[in-house]
Amino acid sequence: MSMKFKLGIAVFFAIIAALTAMIAGLVSDARISIVLLRTVCSFFVTGVLVYIGAFLFEHFSYQKLIKATEEAMDELGEEQEVQNDGDDAKAEEGENEAEESSAENGFQPLETDGLKHMVTDNNN
Numbered sequence: 012m013s014m015k016f017k018l019g020i021a022v023f024f025a026i027i028a029a030l031t032a033m034i035a036g037l038v039s040d041a042r043i044s045i046v047l048l049r050t051v052c053s054f055f056v057t058g059v060l061v062y063i064g065a066f067l068f069e070h071f072s073y074q075k076l077i078k079a080t081e082e083a084m085d086e087l088g089e090e091q092e093v094q095n096d097g098d099d100a101k102a103e104e105g106e107n108e109a110e111e112s113s114a115e116n117g118f119q120p121l122e123t124d125g126l127k128h129m130v131t132d133n134n135n
Contacts, residue, residue: 017065025058 032053036046068074 017062017069020065021058021062024061025054028057029054 029050033046033050036049041049
């Protein structure tokens with residue numbers, strides 16, 4: 012990341028934090044001097060923290076780690092797709108065999124008309 016990009020990110024988030032602090036102070040009917048002091052403090056603190064975070068992010072090269080993780084996840088997804096395609100074919104073969112064996116054994120699915128229904132007395 013370039014120096015301008017890190018500063019840009021820091022200023023962007025600092026402005027958002029300052030506006031949030033200003034709105035919160037004005038809504039709570041605080042004195043203007045307190046609102047301005049809190050706004051300036053939140054601007055500087057947020058700007059410095061975001062800049063340090065961007066610097067550390069670049070220094071420890073977490074971007075490479077994230078890219079490596081995404082590539083590994085893509086490879087894992089492709090392997091699972093291949094495995095799922097094989098599993099689907101096996102499942103279809105198993106269903107066909109189950110239908111054939113049930114037809115040979117004379118299997119009949121249950122029908123609601125053939126079931127006995129229990130009736131209870133409601134003498135409450």
